[in-house]
Amino acid sequence: MKAFWGIRHRSIIFRVIAVTVFFSVLLITIVGSVLYLQISSEILREKLNESVSETRSLVDYAQGEVDATIYLPSLKIDKVVDKILKSGDLTLAASPREVALIGTPRTTGTRSANDRFNGASGGVNIQSIPLTLRKQVVKSGDIKWIRSWISYRDGTRVPAIIIGSSIEIPQGLPYELYYIFLLKEQNIIISFIGRLLLLSGILLVLLIGAISWSVLRRALSPIRDAAEIAEQLTAGDLGRRMRVVGHDEMTRLAISFNEMAVSMQQQISRLENLSRLQQRFVSDVSHELRTPLTTIRMASEVISDNKEKMDPAVARSVELLQSQIARFEVLLTDLLEVSRFDARASILEVKETDIKNLVNSCIDQAHVTDNQEIVVNFPPESVMANVDPRRIERILRNLIANAIDHGEGKAIHITIKQGQTEVAVSVRDYGVGFTSRESLHLFDRFWRADPSRSRLRGGTGLGLSISLDDANLHQGLLKAWGSPGRGANFVLTVPKTPGISIEREPIPIDPPDELSTIPIDPEED
Amino acid sequence: MTLIMVVDDDQDLAEMLGIVLNGSGFEVDLVNSGDQVMPLFSAHEPELVLLDVMLPGMSGIEVCKEIRKVSMVPIVMLSAKGDSHDVVLGLEAGADDYMVKPFNPSELVARIKVRLRRSGGDSHTSLKIGDIVIDQVAHTIIRHGKTIQLTRLEFDLLVALAKEPGRVFSRDALLSEVWGYQQAADTRLVNVHVQRLRAKIEEDADNPTVIVTVRGVGYKAGTGYE
Numbered sequence: 111m112k113a114f115w116g117i118r119h120r121s122i123i124f125r126v127i128a129v130t131v132f133f134s135v136l137l138i139t140i141v142g143s144v145l146y147l148q149i150s151s152e153i154l155r156e157k158l159n160e161s162v163s164e165t166r167s168l169v170d171y172a173q174g175e176v177d178a179t180i181y182l183p184s185l186k187i188d189k190v191v192d193k194i195l196k197s198g199d200l201t202l203a204a205s206p207r208e209v210a211l212i213g214t215p216r217t218t219g220t221r222s223a224n225d226r227f228n229g230a231s232g233g234v235n236i237q238s239i240p241l242t243l244r245k246q247v248v249k250s251g252d253i254k255w256i257r258s259w260i261s262y263r264d265g266t267r268v269p270a271i272i273i274g275s276s277i278e279i280p281q282g283l284p285y286e287l288y289y290i291f292l293l294k295e296q297n298i299i300i301s302f303i304g305r306l307l308l309l310s311g312i313l314l315v316l317l318i319g320a321i322s323w324s325v326l327r328r329a330l331s332p333i334r335d336a337a338e339i340a341e342q343l344t345a346g347d348l349g350r351r352m353r354v355v356g357h358d359e360m361t362r363l364a365i366s367f368n369e370m371a372v373s374m375q376q377q378i379s380r381l382e383n384l385s386r387l388q389q390r391f392v393s394d395v396s397h398e399l400r401t402p403l404t405t406i407r408m409a410s411e412v413i414s415d416n417k418e419k420m421d422p423a424v425a426r427s428v429e430l431l432q433s434q435i436a437r438f439e440v441l442l443t444d445l446l447e448v449s450r451f452d453a454r455a456s457i458l459e460v461k462e463t464d465i466k467n468l469v470n471s472c473i474d475q476a477h478v479t480d481n482q483e484i485v486v487n488f489p490p491e492s493v494m495a496n497v498d499p500r501r502i503e504r505i506l507r508n509l510i511a512n513a514i515d516h517g518e519g520k521a522i523h524i525t526i527k528q529g530q531t532e533v534a535v536s537v538r539d540y541g542v543g544f545t546s547r548e549s550l551h552l553f554d555r556f557w558r559a560d561p562s563r564s565r566l567r568g569g570t571g572l573g574l575s576i577s578l579d580d581a582n583l584h585q586g587l588l589k590a591w592g593s594p595g596r597g598a599n600f601v602l603t604v605p606k607t608p609g610i611s612i613e614r615e616p617i618p619i620d621p622p623d624e625l626s627t628i629p630i631d632p633e634e635d
Numbered sequence: 636m637t638l639i640m641v642v643d644d645d646q647d648l649a650e651m652l653g654i655v656l657n658g659s660g661f662e663v664d665l666v667n668s669g670d671q672v673m674p675l676f677s678a679h680e681p682e683l684v685l686l687d688v689m690l691p692g693m694s695g696i697e698v699c700k701e702i703r704k705v706s707m708v709p710i711v712m713l714s715a716k717g718d719s720h721d722v723v724l725g726l727e728a729g730a731d732d733y734m735v736k737p738f739n740p741s742e743l744v745a746r747i748k749v750r751l752r753r754s755g756g757d758s759h760t761s762l763k764i765g766d767i768v769i770d771q772v773a774h775t776i777i778r779h780g781k782t783i784q785l786t787r788l789e790f791d792l793l794v795a796l797a798k799e800p801g802r803v804f805s806r807d808a809l810l811s812e813v814w815g816y817q818q819a820a821d822t823r824l825v826n827v828h829v830q831r832l833r834a835k836i837e838e839d840a841d842n843p844t845v846i847v848t849v850r851g852v853g854y855k856a857g858t859g860y861e
Contacts, residue, residue, distance in 0.1 A: 393716065396715055396716060397689060397715040397716070400715040400736040400737055401643075401645045401648050401715065401736060402645075402647070402648070403736070403737040404648055404651075404736040404737040404738065405645070405647050405648045405651045406737075407737050407738075407739075407740065408648075408651040408652065408654070408655050408740045409651055411655070411739075411740045411741065412651075412654055412655060412658065412740075415658070439737055
């Protein structure tokens with residue numbers, strides 16, 4: 111049943127056909143019924159008229175015969191009655207007819223029942239003649255008829271037109287003479303016609319259904335084509351086009367569709383070109399800038415090696431030169447990385463990585479100030495994930511460096527937790543934190559909460575932006591929580607296998623030791 | 636004095652490299668294009684070549700291959716792109732190591748010195764690995780009576796494996812023992828060199844029996860038999 115309802119919703123053709131067929135059935139039923147009724151009543155009326163006039167003459171004749179017995183004593187009433195009753199047997203099989211003679215019951219007196227001449231032909235049970243008809247016949251004295259059923263003594267019931275008249279049997283006996291016209295023949299015809307109409311009706315409905323279906327299919331085939339070609343376009347086959355045939359509305363659909371496809375293809379092609387150009391630019395710039403930078407760096411090293419021989423101002427200048435070169439290099443790398451993200455030219459180099467090792471390595475490399483300690487909270491079991499270790503390490507280094515810069519010397523807590531399909535690392539500091547206004551810009555490029563802090567250690571302002579891009583590349587999450595004066599909590603969540611979406615976050619963004627505050631989700635831009 | 640050939644199309648960088656290397660006690664030949672390399676190489680026979688990947692004319696990769704046809708001299712490639720395919724191509728073409736620009740000049744000097752270091756001759760005069768005989772004094776290997784030429788690095792790698800036949804070396808361990816890297820370095824160096832070695836010494840490089848891969852761990856010396 112469910113499948114049926116499914117089709118109903120999924121197919122225009124089905125719905126249209128269903129409606130068409132429904133109304134056809136309705137209409138054909140009405141028309142058919144009307145036809146049937148008209149034809150059958152006409153047939154019966156014909157028969158009736160025929161029977162009535164036949165009866166009139168028969169009754170006259172019968173009455174005459176009966177009357178004759180008064181004048182011709184040789185004629186016995188019994189024999190006449192018998193002859194009249196037997197006349198039913200002589201009729202043609204085409205219009206079979208029974209005859210019945212019933213004595214009208216006396217209403218008064220105690221004389222014996224008036225049934226001496228009662229009889230019927232063919233074994234008809236005279237009691238089955240409807241009383242309503244008998245009353246009418248007795249009352250009016252004229253010919254009366256009814257269409258009803260008549261029973262035989264053996265129990266069979268047949269439909270018939272019963273026409274009756276009162277007749278006087280000599281010696282003053284009132285009788286009723288009934289001529290029973292069996293409708294067998296008529297009924298055969300009528301039921302034949304009925305069956306014919308039914309069959310025609312069904313055939314007609316089926317034909318209508320079939321024709322509608324065929325026509326509709328043909329008419330809607332452009333729509334089906336459009337759907338199919340749209341799917342192919344979506345799949346990437348941008349060269350597909352609809353066939354343009356004829357000049358009707360479907361043609362317009364096809365033409366417009368094709369124009370859209372062409373426009374889309376051109377647009378995508380243009381964008382691909384731009385992207386390619388961008389990637390080329392990135393790699394060209396990369397090469398072009400790096401070579402002179404190498405020379406500069408080497409030159410400054412050589413000069414720096416001879417620092418002792420210089421006067422303090424020159425020596426100091428060389429130091430500054432070197433630190434700026436280092437800073438420039440970092441900025442260059444970051445910029446190129448960012449540019450690659452933008453051009454979607456970043457490649458994820460996935461390896462099976464021990465996350466605990468990675469985090470520990472980042473902690474070892476971090477420049478922790480005196481008295482600042484890093485507290486770790488790792489699960490005892492191994493934490494492995496298929497990630498790009500270079501990028502994850504970069505994210506962690508950034509988060510740790512930020513925590514050190516803004517931690518105000520207080521302890522930094524690093525936690526690792528893993529779920530079935532994801533791993534999370536959180537870096538929590540208890541330092542400056544950030545306001546909700548600042549939170550809006552946290553992951554912006556070149557934005558620094560407090561420029562003086564991070565420039566000290568050479569930060570470029572791109573750290574969090576690149577970290578977020580790296581996290582997104584893994585289809586992971588990077589979320590931040592902060593509260594002024596209470597510190598900040600950054601949580602990185604990545605799936606253990608690229609492509610699997612994150613079901614739940616092993617580490618919630620709100621730190622467990624804080625009342626709930628509204629977290630910032632940088633993805634909601 | 637040890638002669639190093641520096642091949643880079645950027646003249647300023649080449650000159651700067653020259654200054655740095657001179658300051659560390661090396662003699663330097665500066666070459667600006669790929670085409671000029673072979674004649675000078677044959678004439679002066681440098682003990683190490685610093686080779687930039689991006690060269691006009693003959694590319695750095697092709698120069699590397701040309702050098703390898705006639706010599707097993709240590710080659711260190713210089714590249715502006717550390718992640719790209721170029722590095723692997725360079726290593727497969729015969730380079731022993733690579734440095735990404737911009738690099739720390741003192742680190743460059745340190746690596747050069749490591750490459751130039753002669754592997755100390757142990758008194759095991761002949762080592763065997765599989766069906767290969769290693770002559771540590773002559774720095775050659777012989778297989779089925781035929782001598783096979785290896786670069787110094789390839790030789791050192793083979794010796795490291797052969798000296799401890801039962802041991803499985805991780806890639807980091809090899810980087811430390813053979814390349815001299817104390818910290819985590821590019822494991823591609825090991826992978827490509829093993830590949831190159833296998834191409835030279837294995838019966839069937841796809842089913843190696845001399846240098847056997849141990850999945851998830853690293854490499855070890857095989858017996859030479861299936």
